[in-house]
Amino acid sequence: xxxxxxxxxxxxxxxxxxxxxxxxxxxxxxxxxxxxxxxxxxxxxxxxxxxxxxxxxxxxxxxxxxxxxxxxxxxxxxxxxxxxxxxxxxxxxxxxxxxxxxxxxxxxxxxxxxxxxxxxxxxx
Numbered sequence: 073x074x075x076x077x078x079x080x081x082x083x084x085x086x087x088x089x090x091x092x093x094x095x096x097x098x099x100x101x102x103x104x105x106x107x108x109x110x111x112x113x114x115x116x117x118x119x120x121x122x123x124x125x126x127x128x129x130x131x132x133x134x135x136x137x138x139x140x141x142x143x144x145x146x147x148x149x150x151x152x153x154x155x156x157x158x159x160x161x162x163x164x165x166x167x168x169x170x171x172x173x174x175x176x177x178x179x180x181x182x183x184x185x186x187x188x189x190x191x192x193x194x195x196x
Contacts, residue, residue, distance in 0.1 A: 074108045076115045083196045085119065086187075088130040101133055101165075104141030112141065116148045125157030126194050128187075132163035142175060149181050162190050
């Protein structure tokens with residue numbers, strides 16, 4: 073089961089992901105796909121309704137994002153940009169970074185390797 077966590081630092085909502093059912097034989101990494109995409113999208117929509125303006129999505133526990141997940145990211149990015157906010161990504165794995173690069177995500181969404189640099193980039 074996917075758990076989505078939200079913390080706030082310097083008016084930036086930091087969103088992290090965890091699995092509830094990690095055993096000794098399973099990986100803490102997971103994929104954003106059609107099965108959990110609805111939960112992911114619902115969470116983002118609730119945050120937008122609550123007035124979130126700046127979001128930093130920590131991808132450190134994400135091994136892969138299918139097209140549905142990428143579309144959710146872009147919808148959230150467009151919604152925040154329309155409201156004068158920002159949407160940025162943090163800590164993608166090497167494999168995930170290659171995927172994001174091949175889709176040219178960084179042409180629209182800023183991607184950071186470390187949290188401090190990402191938070192400073194919001195200029196709040």
